[in-house]
Amino acid sequence: MKKKIVLLTISSIVILALSFTTNIKQMSENELPRITSNTII
8 A cells, every 4th residue: 555655655756756847847937938028238
């Protein structure tokens, strides 16, 4: 039972980390053009 719980927690942490990194990438991609356009203007 303990092994299953550990595996579940590790898998959930990995999934959370992956979703977090993808969200950061999307945010940075969306914010980069705005920052550059603001600095040019």
